Amino acid sequence: MHRRPSGVGVALATGFAALGFAACSPAAAPKEEPVFIDVSAVFGATDQRDRAQARFADEASRLFLRLAESGDLAAMTAQVRAGYAVDTPGEQDVTPLLAYVAYVRPVRADVVAHLLALGADPTRSLANGMSLLNAVARARDPQLLPVLLKAGVSPDARLPVQGETFLSVAIREGNTDLALALLQAGARADLPTEDGSLPLLLATGMGNWIVADALLRAGARIDAPRLAHALKLSPPAPDTPQGRAHAAVAARQLRP
Known part of the structure; x- marks a missing residue:
């Protein structure tokens, strides 16, 4: 309305x-x-x-x-x-x-x-x-x-000055809602920034497991050693949205 x-x-x-x-x-x-x-x-x-x-x-x-x-x-x-x-x-x-x-x-x-x-x-x-x-x-x-x-x-629009993508900027700014909306709109889960940083690496590096889980569901590739390392670093409290997303990412990472 x-x-x-x-x-x-x-x-x-x-x-x-x-x-x-x-x-x-x-x-x-x-x-x-x-x-x-x-x-x-x-x-x-x-x-x-x-x-x-x-x-x-x-x-x-x-x-x-x-x-x-x-x-x-x-x-x-x-x-x-x-x-x-x-x-x-x-x-x-x-x-x-x-x-x-x-x-x-x-x-x-x-x-x-x-x-x-x-x-x-x-x-x-x-x-x-x-x-x-x-x-x-x-x-x-x-x-x-x-x-x-x-x-x-495009949800995959690039920002030429920083070499970022719209999605990577949303992740770096901690704007979870925007990152999820961009993925829903079709943003590519594996589109790197100009320096080669992938969205999943950015999200896990910032401890944003909600976005990391959404990226994996959208088809992001798993770098198993890096993901396993990130999962061990300062895991969030289990009974929180980030904690539940962390558990979902861990379960997905363990799948064959």
Whole structure:
């Protein structure tokens, strides 16, 4: 169920069943209503669209952001078709996509999806290496994930600056819910980072047995000696979610 925003507050678009737009009444004419996303866990709750404008010196980008802020998707499309580059960099390499999500409240899911459809790159990073996917991984309630997936962002997306994958970043950030959601969405359990680190090795190294168990169920290969060593290091309390997952991984590791 979707709620409309009150003041600066936002409604949450949660779960894979709540993608895109609010449902229409069967008796009413079809009407698409925007879904709003809470990204305040990462970027802050205050509307600061003036700061978004200030990050760009060129008037074309300022106009594009104003259109995004107002939700004028048709005009955004027209500007891109007329030659505007949707990932035009501003101060510290911020792009309109990042500026919109970081500074405009409430964030509209349809605007984010439209930016992606117009070619905005969610892996493109700021000067400090931060990208939209890093921010989603750091959020403990990743409302942007369903929007990204619906817009065609691959669960196996790579973050070029760090050489990480979306899944490896989620694991390193300790974001279990996101890692599980990415696996459910089809992320490859054995896709390595650029330095060759495998998701299972990352998960066991961090003691995240819930993710390790999910990776094994998703087909991750077992390096028996390394897994046996990891299982012996600081095992979690048995009567906890991590402890039960630890026992499940141990049982799987012992299978012939």
